Amino acid sequence: MTTTELNPLFWNVPIVDKAGLPxxxxxxxxxxxxxxxxxxxxxxxxxxxxxxxxxISATVGQxxxxxxxxxxxxxxxxxGTLSSAGALTVTKSNGTPFGTAAFLASDTDGTLAANSDTRxxxxxxxxxxxxxxxxxxxxxxxxxxxYNNAGAFDGFTVSGDATLNTGTGALTIANDAVTYAKMQNIxxxxxxxxxxxxxxxxxxxxxxxxxxxxxSGTTLTAVPSSxxxxxxxxxxxxxxxxxxxxxxxxxxxxxxxxxxxxxxPFYVPFATTFTKISVSISAGAAGKSIELGVYANSxxxxxxxxxxxxxxxxxxxxxxxxTGLSISLSAGWHFLACASDGTPSIRMTNSTSSSVPWYGWDxxxxxxxxxxxxxxxxxxxxxxxxPFGSVTYDSLSNIPLVFLRL
Numbered sequence: 001m002t003t004t005e006l007n008p009l010f011w012n013v014p015i016v017d018k019a020g021l022p023x024x025x026x027x028x029x030x031x032x033x034x035x036x037x038x039x040x041x042x043x044x045x046x047x048x049x050x051x052x053x054x055x056i057s058a059t060v061g062q063x064x065x066x067x068x069x070x071x072x073x074x075x076x077x078x079x080g081t082l083s084s085a086g087a088l089t090v091t092k093s094n095g096t097p098f099g100t101a102a103f104l105a106s107d108t109d110g111t112l113a114a115n116s117d118t119r120x121x122x123x124x125x126x127x128x129x130x131x132x133x134x135x136x137x138x139x140x141x142x143x144x145x146x147y148n149n150a151g152a153f154d155g156f157t158v159s160g161d162a163t164l165n166t167g168t169g170a171l172t173i174a175n176d177a178v179t180y181a182k183m184q185n186i187x188x189x190x191x192x193x194x195x196x197x198x199x200x201x202x203x204x205x206x207x208x209x210x211x212x213x214x215x216s217g218t219t220l221t222a223v224p225s226s227x228x229x230x231x232x233x234x235x236x237x238x239x240x241x242x243x244x245x246x247x248x249x250x251x252x253x254x255x256x257x258x259x260x261x262x263x264x265p266f267y268v269p270f271a272t273t274f275t276k277i278s279v280s281i282s283a284g285a286a287g288k289s290i291e292l293g294v295y296a297n298s299x300x301x302x303x304x305x306x307x308x309x310x311x312x313x314x315x316x317x318x319x320x321x322x323t324g325l326s327i328s329l330s331a332g333w334h335f336l337a338c339a340s341d342g343t344p345s346i347r348m349t350n351s352t353s354s355s356v357p358w359y360g361w362d363x364x365x366x367x368x369x370x371x372x373x374x375x376x377x378x379x380x381x382x383x384x385x386x387p388f389g390s391v392t393y394d395s396l397s398n399i400p401l402v403f404l405r406l
């Protein structure tokens with residue numbers, strides 16, 4: 001605004017009326033000009049600005065607040081304070097001091113049921129929750145292991161096969177405490193435990209039986225290889241040949257006793273699989289049968305049943321044979337068995353002396369030193385007894401011949 005514009009001569013309104021009094025338009029312009037005069041100050045003049053501000057009623061540290069019709073000085077309160085240097089300090093939020101439980105929206109519920117992302121559990125609530133889910137304070141005495149006893153901690157002392165060093169926590173298995181039953185299972189039968197020659201020191205390994213070794217039950221036996229030097233009592237087997245009682249001597253065709261299970265000893269020099277078993281019938285028995293099988297050796301007499309090979313008819317004559325079998329016998333002694341529900345005549349060998357090396361002699365009569373071994377058994381096709389049973393030695397009867405073939 002220019003100086004000219006401040007001159008009343010340029011307001012373009014009547015100054016006085018006919019009575020010589022100021023006109024209403026002049027007075028209105030005058031009041032406007034006075035207001036303008038009050039507000040026109042040089043803001044770059046600090047003294048002028050301060051002089052204007054000093055006209056407002058305020059004290060040190062107050063801030064200027066515009067009221068309904070005027071400005072006034074007010075002291076900051078509530079959530080913050082203002083220093084005379086102009087530093088603003090906020091200490092609360094909506095009247096709640098920072099750092100207090102109320103400000104943090106604390107949760108005192110020991111179950112933490114709210115499951116909230118905006119609430120903070122108090123120390124006491126956390127302890128209550130942890131105690132409820134861990135059984136509370138440790139139980140038992142020093143050095144004991146803790147366990148859950150009906151929802152509360154309790155302690156027990158390590159005992160049995162191991163001991164616990166309560167100072168270091170080291171668990172020690174007692175000597176000789178690990179039994180065979182507690183060891184890992186062996187992967188298959190007929191395995192030895194040791195360490196391979198190329199493995200160096202280390203964990204125990206399974207050793208597989210090589211040639212010249214066989215295992216029956218828990219007994220390891222060294223046997224010669226097929227056809228090799230030192231093949232023991234028996235030199236080996238050839239295809240198409242019949243093999244049976246080792247003490248065979250020419251005997252006679254003799255009638256079997258019904259319901260009597262006979263056996264003859266049979267030696268296998270090395271593990272062998274036979275596919276045929278037979279007897280030689282000289283006089284048949286119509287409508288009757290013969291059951292054939294193999295028993296394991298049990299200290300010189302038949303023991304457990306190894307194979308019930310099946311039933312043949314006793315009606316026809318000649319070599320009557322069961323074929324297509326798989327009779328796998330380990331090296332050593334076995335017993336070939338036969339029984340009938342009738343009395344067919346089959347080839348037998350004289351037992352007077354030939355069986356002494358196998359069955360022994362009771363010392364009573366050297367003239368009848370031989371023996372035949374049998375057990376009474378009610379014939380039942382496909383159901384040879386297992387085990388063989390209590391044997392009877394008969395020095396007056398011949399030994400039935402049962403044959404195996406490859």
